[in-house]
Amino acid sequence: MYNLAKKIVITGPESSGKTTLTKKLAEYYNTVFFTEYAREYIETLNREYLYKDLEHIARRQIKELSENKYEHSKKFIFFDTGLIITKVWFEYKYNNVPDFLSEALKNTKPDYCLLCFPDLPWTPDKTRENGGEKRIELFAKYKQELDSYGYEYDVIKGKGNSRFLSAVQYLSSAYSL
Numbered sequence: 001m002y003n004l005a006k007k008i009v010i011t012g013p014e015s016s017g018k019t020t021l022t023k024k025l026a027e028y029y030n031t032v033f034f035t036e037y038a039r040e041y042i043e044t045l046n047r048e049y050l051y052k053d054l055e056h057i058a059r060r061q062i063k064e065l066s067e068n069k070y071e072h073s074k075k076f077i078f079f080d081t082g083l084i085i086t087k088v089w090f091e092y093k094y095n096n097v098p099d100f101l102s103e104a105l106k107n108t109k110p111d112y113c114l115l116c117f118p119d120l121p122w123t124p125d126k127t128r129e130n131g132g133e134k135r136i137e138l139f140a141k142y143k144q145e146l147d148s149y150g151y152e153y154d155v156i157k158g159k160g161n162s163r164f165l166s167a168v169q170y171l172s173s174a175y176s177l
Helices: 018-028 037-044 051-066 083-094 099-107 133-148 161-174
Strands: 006-011 076-080 112-116 153-156
Touching: 006 018, 006 083, 018 076, 018 112, 018 161, 037 051, 037 083, 051 083, 051 099, 083 099, 083 133, 112 133, 112 161, 153 161
Parallel strands: 006 076, 006 112, 112 153
Antiparallel strands: none
C-alpha cells in the first residue's frame, strides 16, 4: 500500500535557484524529487530544440505529475519545474500551446508550488535563454499563470540558507508540520 505524497512544484525563471532548492528540500524531508527533465533532454540534443521537443518534454512532465504511487511513501515529492514553465515556454518561443498541455494544467494540478523570485545572480549556461530583465517579466508571467489556474503557491525570496528556510516555513504552514 502506498501513501499519497503531496506534490510540490518548485517553479520560477531561469537561474532563480529551483534546482538547488528542490534538492535541499528533498534532502531535508528525506524524500525523492524529479529533476528538471527539460534541461536533461535539451542538453543531449546536438541541434536546436524544436516544437516537437517541447511536446515530448511536456508529455514527460505530465506523466511524472500524474503518477499517484511512489516507491518512497513520504509526506512530499518535489518537482524541479512544472507545467506552467512549459506552457510559457511554448507561448514565448512558438506562440502556440498544445491542447493536451492546456488540459493537463487544469487536470494535473500539483498540491502546492514554490515560485522562486529571481533575486539570485544570473548564471548563464547552454540551456538558459532569458537573463536580465526578462527574468522579472517571466516571474510576473508565471505568477499570473499560477493565479489563473488557481494553484496554491508562495513566493520564495532571499539568498543562501534564508531562501531554504523560507520554503520550509511555507511548507510547514501549508501542511501544519
